[in-house]
Amino acid sequence: xxxxxxxxxxxxxxxxxxxxxxxxxxxxxxxxxxxxxxxxxxxxxxxxxxxxxxxxxxxxxxxxxxxxxxxxxxxxxxxxxxxxxxxxxxxxxxxxxxxxxxxxxxxxxxxxxxxxxxxxxxxxxxxxxxxxxxxxxxxxxxxxxxxxxxxxxxxxxxxxxxxxxxxxxxxxxxxxxxxxxxxxxxxxxxxxxxxxxxxxxxxxxxxxxxxxxxxxxxxxxxxxxxxxxxxxxxxxxxxxxxxxxxxxxxxxxxxxxxxxxxxxxxxxxxxxxxxxxxxxxxxxxxxxxxxxxxxxxxxxxxxxxxxxxxxxxxx
Amino acid sequence: xxxxxxxxxxxxxxxxxxxxxxxxxxxxxxxxxxxxxxxxxxxxxxxxxxxxxxxxxxxxxxxxxxxxxxxxxxxxxxxxxxxxxxxxxxxxxxxxxxxxxxxxxxxxxxxxxxxxxxxxxxxxxxxxxxxxxxxxxxxxxxxxxxxxxxxxxxxxxxxxxxxxxxxxxxxxxxxxxxxxxxxxxxxxxxxxxxxxxxxxxxxxxxxxxxxxxxxxxxxxxxxxxxxxxxxxxxxxxxxxxxxxxxxxxxxxxxxxxxxxxxxxxxxxxxxxxxxxxxxxxxxxxxxxxxxxxxxxxxxxxxxxxxxxxxxxxxx
Numbered sequence: 001x002x003x004x005x006x007x008x009x010x011x012x013x014x015x016x017x018x019x020x021x022x023x024x025x026x027x028x029x030x031x032x033x034x035x036x037x038x039x040x041x042x043x044x045x046x047x048x049x050x051x052x053x054x055x056x057x058x059x060x061x062x063x064x065x066x067x068x069x070x071x072x073x074x075x076x077x078x079x080x081x082x083x084x085x086x087x088x089x090x091x092x093x094x095x096x097x098x099x100x101x102x103x104x105x106x107x108x109x110x111x112x113x114x115x116x117x118x119x120x121x122x123x124x125x126x127x128x129x130x131x132x133x134x135x136x137x138x139x140x141x142x143x144x145x146x147x148x149x150x151x152x153x154x155x156x157x158x159x160x161x162x163x164x165x166x167x168x169x170x171x172x173x174x175x176x177x178x179x180x181x182x183x184x185x186x187x188x189x190x191x192x193x194x195x196x197x198x199x200x201x202x203x204x205x206x207x208x209x210x211x212x213x214x215x216x217x218x219x220x221x222x223x224x225x226x227x228x229x230x231x232x233x234x235x236x237x238x239x240x241x242x243x244x245x246x247x248x249x250x251x252x253x254x255x256x257x258x259x260x261x262x263x264x265x266x267x268x269x270x271x272x273x274x275x276x277x278x279x280x281x282x283x284x285x286x287x288x289x290x291x292x293x294x295x296x297x298x299x300x301x302x303x304x305x306x307x308x309x310x311x312x313x314x315x
Numbered sequence: 316x317x318x319x320x321x322x323x324x325x326x327x328x329x330x331x332x333x334x335x336x337x338x339x340x341x342x343x344x345x346x347x348x349x350x351x352x353x354x355x356x357x358x359x360x361x362x363x364x365x366x367x368x369x370x371x372x373x374x375x376x377x378x379x380x381x382x383x384x385x386x387x388x389x390x391x392x393x394x395x396x397x398x399x400x401x402x403x404x405x406x407x408x409x410x411x412x413x414x415x416x417x418x419x420x421x422x423x424x425x426x427x428x429x430x431x432x433x434x435x436x437x438x439x440x441x442x443x444x445x446x447x448x449x450x451x452x453x454x455x456x457x458x459x460x461x462x463x464x465x466x467x468x469x470x471x472x473x474x475x476x477x478x479x480x481x482x483x484x485x486x487x488x489x490x491x492x493x494x495x496x497x498x499x500x501x502x503x504x505x506x507x508x509x510x511x512x513x514x515x516x517x518x519x520x521x522x523x524x525x526x527x528x529x530x531x532x533x534x535x536x537x538x539x540x541x542x543x544x545x546x547x548x549x550x551x552x553x554x555x556x557x558x559x560x561x562x563x564x565x566x567x568x569x570x571x572x573x574x575x576x577x578x579x580x581x582x583x584x585x586x587x588x589x590x591x592x593x594x595x596x597x598x599x600x601x602x603x604x605x606x607x608x609x610x611x612x613x614x615x616x617x618x619x620x621x622x623x624x625x626x627x628x629x630x
Contacts (some may be wrong), residue, residue: 014592015591038535073601073603073604074457075604075605075606080397081603081604081605082603115435118599130466130468130469142568144568144569145459146461146462146466147462149462150444151461151568151569151570152570152573153445153569153570153572153608154445154570154606154607154608155570155601155605155606155607156570156604157570157600157604158568158569158570159568160567160600161567161568162567162598163564163567164564164567164568165477165481165560165563165564166480166483167482167483168481168482168485168499168557168560170483174540174599176470176598177563177598197561207358242483243450245480245483248480248492249478249480249564250480250568251480252475252476252478253457253459253473253474253475253476254459254466254468254473254567255466255467255468255470255471255472257468257469257474258467258470283491283492285475285478285490286388286470286471286472288388288396289388289390289396289470289471289472290390290395290396290470291390291469291470292469292470293469
């Protein structure tokens with residue numbers, strides 16, 4: 001069995017052919033090159049999909065279904081109701097793909113949800129049926145899998161755990177709320193927390209590190225911590241506590257088998273994950289349970305979303 | 316089809332026979348009368364179950380399955396691993412019921428999860444497949460239904476949305492965390508908030524109301540608000556905002572079709588629900604979606620848990 005998974009991003013359009021072992025067998029991509037019309041973008045989606053099929057040595061007859069992961073909000077009819085960074089307003093994605101690639105089953109889903117599905121089936125989830133994927137990046141992305149299926153809710157907008165308030169009336173979030181987990185646990189938030197600590201600690205080594213790198217990044221505080229810098233240690237510890245706060249909320253609500261953490265910050269590996277697990281263990285509601293949620297690093301990187309999109313029609 | 320639903324509470328043991336329309340056809344109950352041994356309690360569970368079957372004019376041969384809702388943590392083997400107010404430590408509930416009532420399918424589940432299932436199928440959910448039940452009582456109880464099934468997670472401890480932190484490092488919660496939703500949105504929390512406001516506002520009518528009732532209750536601030544008392548208005552408005560904060564977190568994560576609110580505070584009806592819906596609408600992530608989570612009052616009261624337990628084997 002072969003299916004096509006497409007990742008429609010603000011920067012690139014990537015299409016892959018995925019086999020029955022959830023492996024990518026061929027890929028083609030092209031820049032999204034915004035601003036463009038939905039018609040132009042879907043012409044390119046069709047083109048890179050056809051290219052990936054050809055690269056795989058297959059024809060469209062070999063393809064059982066097509067899945068598209070997109071930013072923004074999708075509805076049950078396969079319409080992208082709204083996607084800010086693509087300037088989409090009610091774009092009939094499913095129909096536009098069928099028009100261009102023929103009458104096959106087509107599935108449209110939010111990209112973070114696709115990434116969660118991909119990791120659950122083909123990545124660190126190893127087939128786990130109850131699974132949550134968290135991505136610590138510009139924002140805090142998330143996708144929830146229950147009983148092997150994406151929890152997309154009544155309006156396909158489900159899975160936005162990043163927009164769960166952990167500090168009532170706290171920092172402004174891009175979503176309009178105050179105090180969202182995203183405003184404390186994203187890489188963007190870490191950078192902001194690092195900058196604030198640098199103002200408070202003019203003697204911190206973080207100033208040197210940022211000067212060397214040419215900017216304050218998500219690594220600055222972690223690197224400072226490794227050099228024993230007090231301000232760096234404080235920033236990292238508090239940041240990890242913020243991450244753990246949201247993770248414990250998720251554990252208490254869903255008790256998934258696995259939560260995976262992805263995004264650039266995850267390159268810190270066990271430096272991040274070890275204390276994170278300790279904080280979660282200390283506070284989760286299920287202290288007496290034999291089975292507990294495992295917290296692991298995401299494995300598939302950008303491929304997660306493509307594989308997840310490709311298997312939308314299979315699960 | 317008939318099944319038995321049992322609600323094992325700290326005060327009473329209630330068993331009902333439930334028919335294929337999810338209606339209770341007969342009930343029998345007895346005091347839990349703690350402290351007693353698990354054996355004594357399960358003898359009574361068997362006795363009231365048999366009584367309910369007899370009252371229904373049936374025999375045990377007419378019963379397809381038995382479900383028990385219990386406080387505490389249950390595991391996949393039907394063992395109640397821990398239930399504080401029953402003093403249970405690894406009680407093999409499923410086996411103890413089979414021993415006493417014969418070899419039928421027996422299902423053990425947390426009581427809040429049973430209540431959610433009952434409301435989803437037989438109460439205000441009206442068959443909704445994606446459903447969350449919240450109970451504002453001594454604590455904040457909750458149960459999550461996804462795709463028609465209880466989300467109990469890897470360890471049957473799922474659904475504890477009350478223990479989601481909404482104020483990082485906030486008020487102490489009974490679970491050991493600080494700042495849980497329960498510590499701000501339970502009836503207990505409302506009473507605490509009312510008492511605090513009474514200290515700040517010695518001229519508030521809440522003092523009179525509390526004196527009349529003989530205590531500060533979950534009604535004191537609502538009654539004061541209805542008399543135009545500024546302190547009462549402030550307490551109620553902030554309390555409803557706290558409730559909305561947790562509800563929006565749940566909406567953003569799960570986008571259920573319906574969230575129902577139960578517990579004593581719900582007797583306030585639209586006085587509570589109208590502003591609550593307004594706050595949720597203003598902040599939910601899915602502003603552009605045509606379909607939105609409905610927020611309604613729970614319908615079944617204490618019957619929800621019994622009906623939910625009774626249908627554990629059917630869904």
